Amino acid sequence: MAVYTKIEKSEMEEIVSRYGIGTLVEYSGITKGIMNSNYLIKTEKGKYILRILEMERDIEEEKKELKFLEYLGENSIPCPGVLMTEAGEDYIMLKGKMASLFTFLNGKEVLDVNEEIIEKFGKLLGKMHFLSENMKLDRDEKIELEYLYNSISKDENKLKDILAENYAGIMQKLENVKKCDFSKLPFGIIHNDIFPDNVFTENGEITGVIDFNDAMSAPFVHDIAIVLNFWIYNKFGVYSQNLVNSFFKGYRTVRNLKKEEIEMLPLAMDKAALTFVFLRIKKFNFHDGDAEREFKDYRDLLPMVFENKNIEFC
Structure with missing residues (x-):
């Protein structure tokens, strides 16, 4: 917003x-x-x-x-x-x-990510995915890796200046992700921006999910990757195995992941991290008009991009 x-x-x-x-x-x-x-x-x-x-x-x-x-x-x-x-x-x-x-939804954005709330959220996200399985919502994506990279790479010299010593590493990660074919994974309508500040809670219960403006048809692993990156790593600076387990415990009460989804999750997490790095660069480093908004620095996400994704998705 x-x-x-x-x-x-x-x-x-x-x-x-x-x-x-x-x-x-x-x-x-x-x-x-x-x-x-x-x-x-x-x-x-x-x-x-x-x-x-x-x-x-x-x-x-x-x-x-x-x-x-x-x-x-x-x-x-x-x-x-x-x-x-x-x-x-x-x-x-x-x-x-x-x-x-x-309508206005009561509650406040998730600030304290703990095992109880992330398990409840996992169950809710699993239900959202189950309800939308194989459904189509085709639209002109704006939070999408290729679209964002193409937008900012038109001025490659400026992009190199912005990323500085991180440019080569980011480009290598991008090439690795581009080689992956996510299209054969189970899909439906994903939220695509499912950050903790888009989920409201009150008295320990989830009261709302907001900001569906970038919802689109895509593999479900993209939403799951956002959760692992931005609910867990971005909050704690580490992929807490206990929180990962709690999320999947809730998610699997409604929808089971297939083997190929689990295998692709680390690369989906890289893709999600790069997507939001490029989104922040586009919005805050390339002029995007005057606006009242909270500044978000892409550099805050770089540790997530380069972090080892060796997690047990049990």
């Missing part, structure tokens, strides 16, 4: 009126995250989240995401509900951009 598109009070009042959600009390931009503009809206009737899409995608593609959220909600996955305008529309256009209003 971030704030690229500025909304004045009079404009927000008009938006609130179109949705018939009462009188605007206050609103504020949400600066965490990278991809889209997001606002927390408070009215006399409650709290809501307004998301303005900042990526160039076809509206019909984006409507598929809204339908997928509806499907997950119908199957007891705690995710944001899409609100309709009084005219019966599930999105509006703001300053030439598609915007949607979502």
Whole structure:
């Protein structure tokens, strides 16, 4: 989340009126995250989240995401509900951009990753994958390794300057990942940005999963790799075997991994690490417009890229 598109009070009042959600009390931009503009809206009737899409995608593609959220909600996955305008529309256009209003989910982002919460999350992610197995959600990917690398490598000299002494090592990792064929692995609709700050908890229970804007059809190992990298290594600086075991204990109560998925996980983890290194470089080192957002340094992820992935995926 971030704030690229500025909304004045009079404009927000008009938006609130179109949705018939009462009188605007206050609103504020949400600066965490990278991809889209997001606002927390408070009215006399409650709290809501307004998301303005900042990526160039076809509206019909984006409507598929809204339908997928509806499907997950119908199957007891705690995710944001899409609100309709009084005219019966599930999105509006703001300053030439598609915007949607979502229900507000209670809870706070996961800060304390422990064995209990990661086991519960593993079960939830396993259910999400089970529900979407073999489903298609084709869209123009924005959090995808090849797309991001192609975006930043157009200015190769600048990329070399940014990565400096890490350039050769990163390129070698990239070549290794490019040789791998993940396409034959079990697939469905993955979240694709399943970081701890996109999962909410309250009183030890998971209350919500947010930010499905990069959900797409892909092998499930890509989501799992994000969890192992960003829920475990990025939090503790080591791949804690106890946390890995707890995650898979929960995940396997709903969906069993195939042998070939387990074998490909280390390379999927390398791919996920590189993907978010390149995403941060694109957003923060290559100018991407003025925005209110939390700075994220790609260098914080380099230890993860080069870390040995010898883990027991039991």
